[in-house]
Amino acid sequence: MAAPIEFYFDFSSPYGYIAAEKIDAIAAKHGREVLWRPILLGVVFKTTGMQALPGIPLKGQYALQDFPRSARYHGLPFHQPSVFPISTTAAVRAYYWLEARDPKAARALALALYRAYFVDAIDIASPDAVAGVAAKLGHVAPDVLAGLNDTATKDRTKLEVEKAMAKGVFGSPYILIDGEPFWGADRLEQVEKWLATGGW
Template structure:
């Protein structure tokens, strides 16, 4: 199964903390696929940023607060804080996926924690490599990789492919040809995995 997320999406972060456990309970593996919700997808959909949508924005703020209380999460960042440009993080992920694939998911987890839990802004590739990284990942090779054509081309292709598959929100999980959108849909996803679909 595939887990699509945007590094600047709080609900993507919440799902990232649970998705591999959910999959493992049902004998599944998860491929992580960062995408660019605000940078690309919402423009295709003709929508403004979710937190700026009347009524819905307020709901999302309360839902985030409720989710944090329910799961005992402490975040240094609020959804209303200025949002970083997530492209450097996404390019770091795809470069690592190509050159040290076993470190790609740990890198995404570290970057997600550094952004949401620790409050670091990771728009700048120099900041990404200056801080905590998974053991074994070479910071200078990663730094060069983030700026390379390979990562840029791969990221663009992945975002296009995600939209081709119908992904329009973060988080989205794809399994058995079905999409499950939103942290709210993880319960239905578990039901799907437990029953083997329906």
């Protein structure tokens, strides 16, 4: 069995949301599993000197036009959050806390967090908001809050972001197939072809 595809993403990234809605189906078509790895792009940007799209002249304005258009192109609902980007530390911590217990449930939570933020206009920055999204999936909110505040969870989150940076991850989504990197939701066609052909 081939190693899983590595899928790195930031919960505040519209293109990460698009990829999150697509990546499992693309991988499954080619008999591959996906390892979901939320990261904190703000931490990554501090290292690389990059900045979030909205703050960049011209490019930022274009991005706000491209987000909904690209989502619609992929047949996905999208609503531009009024607070954007946001801190996603609580979301990432909740993910890794849950993943240690139930990887499938963690993935469902990740998708639910994305949809809360980019479809239902829920600001998922606070631990309470994250726990609220988890509660809708049947998790116990106080357990989630305790879990994401746990030192082990915080250390795990930090470690995963460091591991991602060590692999060269600098954006969201960032997909590794057997070490081959693909950056951006606009590389999903290439991801699919790479899986089908093993490269070109």
